[in-house]
Amino acid sequence: MSDATTTDLYEVTMAMSYLQEGMCGPATFSLFVRDLPPGRGFLVSAGLEPALDFLTGYRIEREDVKEFAEVLHRPPRDLEQLLGLEFDGDVRAIPEGRIVFGGEPLLEVTARMPQAQLVETYLLSQLCHQTTVASKAARCVLAAGGRPLVDFSLRRTHGPQAGFQAARLGALVGFAATSNVAAATALGITASGTMAHSYIEAFPSEEEAFRAFVRTHPGPVTFLVDTYDTDRGVTTAARVLREIHRGPGCAIRLDSGDLAELAQRARKILDVAGLPDVRIIASGGLDEYAIDDLVRAGAPIDVYAVGTRVGVAADAPFLDAAYKLVEYSGRPVMKLSSAKVTAPGRKQVFRRPGQADVIGLRGEKPSDGAEPLLHTVMRGGHRTDSPDRLAGAHERFIRDLEALPASARAISAPEPLRPVMSQSLETLTSDLRKRLETAIRPGKTPGQAELRTT
Known part of the structure; x- marks a missing residue:
């Protein structure tokens, strides 16, 4: 057949x-x-x-x-x-x-x-x-105003083929990377991934989780900081990042809550810790409307990771x-x-x-x-x-x-x-x-x- x-x-x-x-x-x-x-x-x-x-x-x-x-x-x-x-x-x-x-x-x-x-x-x-x-993704590019976008849609698209297509279409309109390994390797797109809340939960504490991740991955790392208390998570991440001296490319990720407010507080914590180069990545139900609101609010977010709402073009599917x-x-x-x-x-x-x-x-x-x-x-x-x-x-x-x-x-x-x-x-x-x-x-x-x- x-x-x-x-x-x-x-x-x-x-x-x-x-x-x-x-x-x-x-x-x-x-x-x-x-x-x-x-x-x-x-x-x-x-x-x-x-x-x-x-x-x-x-x-x-x-x-x-x-x-x-x-x-x-x-x-x-x-x-x-x-x-x-x-x-x-x-x-x-x-x-x-x-x-x-x-x-x-x-x-x-x-x-x-x-x-x-x-x-x-x-x-x-x-x-x-x-x-x-592609049209939904293009509007995210407009809303982001030059800030990098990452495709996180694979787990929520209507099947693996749709997820592959979403990664390809994001790249077509200018996304910087995708979490989709198959699409990244097949299409020559940069692959990007961080960690899930389950990873943090598997360890006795956030700090132990962060340090274990560092031991496995020698390059720049991204820590998910909102599993328990976001401010404490950022503070812990800053302490570990300051100690490991991994250079540019490290980041923290915010995945829930009032992203504009949390990003402001996270930026302050990182700057006070002497980590102005550590980026803030935002994810969690984002699309062009949410990104536009965050940009207009002046949220110090460096990278936007978009998934469900873009991968299925939720408002106009x-x-x-x-x-x-x-x-x-x-x-x-x-x-x-x-x-x-x-x-x-x-x-x-x-x-x-x-x-x-x-x-x-x-x-x-x-x-x-x-x-x-x-x-x-x-x-x-x-x-x-x-x-x-x-x-x-x-x-x-x-x-x-x-x-x-x-x-x-x-x-x-x-x-x-x-x-x-x-x-x-x-x-x-x-x-x-x-x-x-x-x-x-x-x-x-x-x-x-x-x-x-x-």
Whole structure:
């Protein structure tokens, strides 16, 4: 069984029907987010690299056919048409790390109809989850104002794969490190870890715990100081740190309570002990809102470790995203359902400095100074370039973030930029809608109206 079975069942039933009916013409599907979640002024495109890996290796094997047949309660011979089916289409996408807005296609797939349909579920799953988490992490970067961030999310994410992705996405937007060993080694991210309260509790006293930790670890150490009484914990940590002379890099970690007040008191204790270089790390239910409050309060916190709320994007854990057919065999198509109308045709997004993005048709020429955001990343089922690197995605993110208006970057009540349609796309949408509405009037069938547009 391969990743081809990581799909909703209706993708399989539709693909079987397309094959039976001989509907194997080129189809273009557009994947986009309808509207930004509340409290978001922008999104960070992410998940493209794993999606391209999936498409590159996509092939329905005999074991997959057996799985499909089993859930459909059909003999495998009924699904033989699916055997050996590969993805051999084209993909145009906005690269990872770019800032995007509602309505803009993150990705467009053009392939034979069965193939283009079958990959929908996996693509939506990858891009939606990763764009959601990357966007949350990006807001933490904004709130921290240049202070280092560490990903502590693995234990609270929705499974190990989600934890791996959270570590990767944190690095994409500029996190300094992750606690996730697998992600650190696989992606070349700095690993960071301290100790748990259970470690402190296992020893007769905090001081014995700190000294035992020092004996095991010769480099800089970080002591968790709030297991019992935080002020006493900081005082004990300061005494041990002063004695061991480990040099720069040592720290204490605060994980609960009034972090702003505790950080102020901890800083004073460390400074009086002659340890101005010992950093204060804060953790415990932090996200961009809490970090913003702490920074505004002037809390002397040097590093923020974020976990649960960022790894699951707690305040906005999903995207209202869609993967919609926009063209079949050269014929633009659209959906007219109430509140879910889609725009027809293959598209391009044009970005102009200081102005709203323009969503246009693929064949349109950009206006002066406009940058097209969608690029061909796969042709004929093969990547057009080598896999993207995290460093490149991070550079794109920083560049886009710097160009974003302050109102969209705001942590509280941000104001997202709203893209506009080009005149050509507006005209196509209006004309096709009129033709479709004419075709579905009582007494007429769609076949009686000409739906093809030039």
